[in-house]
Amino acid sequence: MYREARVVSGSTAMKEALRKSSSSHKYTHGHALILSGGPGHTGAARLGARGALRIGAGLVTLGVPPAAQQEVASQITAIMLKQVKDAAALANVLQDDRLNALCLGPGLGVERAKDLVPQALSVPAPEPGRPGKPRDPGSGPGLRSVVLDADALTAYTDNPETLFAMLHQRCVLTPHAGEFARLFPDIAEKLKAPATKGPAYSKVDATREAAARAGCVVLFKGPDTVIAAPDGRCSINSAQYDRAAPWLATAGSGDVLAGFITGLLARGLAPMQAAEIAIWLHVECALSFGPGLIAEDLPEELPKVFRALGV
Template sequence: MAHGANSSLIPEGDWVSALPWPAADVHKHHRGRLGVVSGGPLSTGAARLAARAGLRVGAGLVKIFAPVDAAPVVAAACEAVMVADFNGAEALARLAEPFDAVVIGPAAGLSETTAQNLAALGRTGAALVVDADALTLFKGRAEELFDHLDRDDVLTPHEGEFERLFPGFLSQGRERAARLAAERAGAVVVLKGPATVIASPDGRYSVNDNGTPWLATAGSGDVLAGMIGGLAAQHMESFDAARAAVWMHADAGRRFGPGLIAEDLPDQIPAVLAGLWPG
């Protein structure tokens, strides 16, 4: 990442030393629990991409929370990723209560159901990664979204989603826009693009410098959301988790190269991690 005020270069920077490597006596529950909210029965792929990425990046237990009609579809396509069904926002919140982080938004649906689910998750102790539909849904009502967030939560908009939540900010440049947005939202903001900007509500920010055009493919952002969630579930500080995930996501894309589709990305993560592992 390039230097900015209070930013640092990576992969040699401070997020590398903060990566949550497992101790010899660790078990899966010590490695963190990540939940991912699925969309309806015809919209489960995004959640499965995010869940697999969260598992690959080291979360010890990953569970997809699926609406009742979608759960059989999800379960048929999962192995190590677990599945639980729910009916209504309060049932979702009860499922999520023991979890360390939850991803909501990928193919979740542009309906009030998604808004209700996000509000319920905001009342749990989980760090939220808010992506895709759970961002677009709040166009013109962004303060309602921000009311459900705290500084451990992460928003992951591309420029279109960013403009819907923070109209006019981009006219001040991507770096300043992301910093202002993080302050306004009271959460970490990941403004995605060829040079992704990661900003914290406390003023820290970094600009990623290893982006690759091979990531311009459907589902790539779902994988990134899962990676951020997987690191946050392991109690990596959210700003560091976002910086680490953005860099590793780009490195995974660069390693695969031409022909990359989103399904390829999670299986590149072990090689990326091996390159960072101090052991």
């Protein structure tokens, strides 16, 4: 039987997970790769990359098609840049055994997503210290963490089972209500159906069922965000009542959230923990900044939130 859903909060365990040791270096905290779309569509990935860097990933690289390289290079400084034209180029980039977390979806474009997502999910991480010697794809810890958002989800709405067959336990899906309904149409129908007898089918039930089907963590976005793992673990992050953050209803805020999760995965957190901490910090940043918030403000508010949290 499933345990009750937990409420996400700024716990001592969260603080410990976010702290950095004084003896660590940048590679201790992982290397995240965020894949970008083409010219004129790079902003979402840049938002995600900034979020990953601010939340503590040791290094963050943007993978961009050649035509967008100049556009992106003129907008970044601490974030690095790699040309990723297609799946073959991505496979080559992923030979770097230090890359341990990927994010695909924000501004990626549906056709580019169809090309890159299978490659991102099929290449296991090389064994530490042995570049070019990949782990057994079924070995678990050797799998790269992958966040799929936006276009990476939309690309598979005609045949979600194709996506589910590629997913593994180090993946995190971050659908909003529309994307959730397209990926899990039967579950969404049960969720919106009027309850005729109890107990009613809730968003917690829906997210748990979706995670079990996908075989990975699902973060179902909204003011009542629910995060569930395939084994039934579940938590709720409420941005309502005294934690209401209506300023998050702005373009790009979800891209930053995807970056937050990716950065925490790069730092070595488990998918469920990374999703829980990222969504809590996402709301805290919005509450800290207040009215007038735009997506670019979210990563820049993190240092203030970290200090208030005692990290």
